[in-house]
Amino acid sequence: MNTTQRTDQQRSADRRRRELLEAADRVVLRDGPQASMNAIAAEAGITKPILYRHFGDKGGLYAALAKRHTDALLSSLRAALDAPAERRERVEATLDTYLAAIEALPQVYRFLMHPVEGGQTADQGFDTGNHSVPLLRRMGEELAQVIEERVDLGPNSQQLARVWGHGIVGMMHAAGDWWLGERPCSRAELVRSLADLLWGRLAAAGDKVGGPGF
Numbered sequence: 001m002n003t004t005q006r007t008d009q010q011r012s013a014d015r016r017r018r019e020l021l022e023a024a025d026r027v028v029l030r031d032g033p034q035a036s037m038n039a040i041a042a043e044a045g046i047t048k049p050i051l052y053r054h055f056g057d058k059g060g061l062y063a064a065l066a067k068r069h070t071d072a073l074l075s076s077l078r079a080a081l082d083a084p085a086e087r088r089e090r091v092e093a094t095l096d097t098y099l100a101a102i103e104a105l106p107q108v109y110r111f112l113m114h115p116v117e118g119g120q121t122a123d124q125g126f127d128t129g130n131h132s133v134p135l136l137r138r139m140g141e142e143l144a145q146v147i148e149e150r151v152d153l154g155p156n157s158q159q160l161a162r163v164w165g166h167g168i169v170g171m172m173h174a175a176g177d178w179w180l181g182e183r184p185c186s187r188a189e190l191v192r193s194l195a196d197l198l199w200g201r202l203a204a205a206g207d208k209v210g211g212p213g214f
Contacts, residue, residue: 017054017064020044024065025108032107033114037061066112070135073101074142081146091198096191098172102180103187109180113173136173140166152208168198 023044027035037058041048055061080093102109113132144165147153153160171194179190 013054020046020051020054021064021068024061025068028065028111029105029107032110035111066135069105069108069112070138073098074139076101077139077143078146087202088195088199091202092191092195095172095194096187099176099179099187099190102176106180113177136169137166140169143169148208150208151202151205153205171197 020040024035024040027039027043031039037048037051040061041051044051051061055064076097077094080097081090083090083093085093112135141162142165144162147164148158148161151161153164175190175194179185179187185193
């Protein structure tokens with residue numbers, strides 16, 4: 001097989017993989033944590049063995065969906081952090097971006113973060129919720145990197161940036177999960193309250209010399 005043939009085959013496989021992920025997304029948007037391999041295969045018009053051929057197993061498909069949505073969320077969060085605005089406004093915009101994302105796609109959020117209730121068997125659905133920690137860890141590390149690059153935290157800045165990054169992500173996740181389930185206040189009110197909680201130390205820290213600023 002020559003290089004052109006291999007390239008064409010890879011493009012075809014990549015395109016088919018995207019199509020299957022789009023079918024999986026449609027099922028997740030409809031069924032949330034109750035989404036199953038059977039339903040996704042039916043939505044894609046294929047058999048379950050073909051779905052397994054592309055993703056290996058349910059965990060592989062879950063990981064691909066998680067990466068797809070986490071990449072999109074991180075891109076939006078970076079855009080909010082890079083916006084030309086005062087620091088307090090960027091903090092609020094970043095919090096609002098996260099909350100807006102889970103509000104817009106609640107079924108996707110629940111699929112990625114919440115275990116299925118009622119004891120589904122392995123053949124029925126995904127082991128959702130049990131893979132959420134790596135997603136939160138990834139977000140925490142990404143935010144820690146942004147903080148370290150932009151904020152002067154003094155001695156031991158790398159460790160402190162990681163503490164802040166994971167702490168802020170944990171706060172957003174816990175508060176967002178509670179808010180999405182109970183809706184005790186408006187999104188804007190929650191954003192302001194969380195920003196108030198963060199603001200004291202963030203307001204006091206200077207920009208890192210040579211960094212892009214925060």
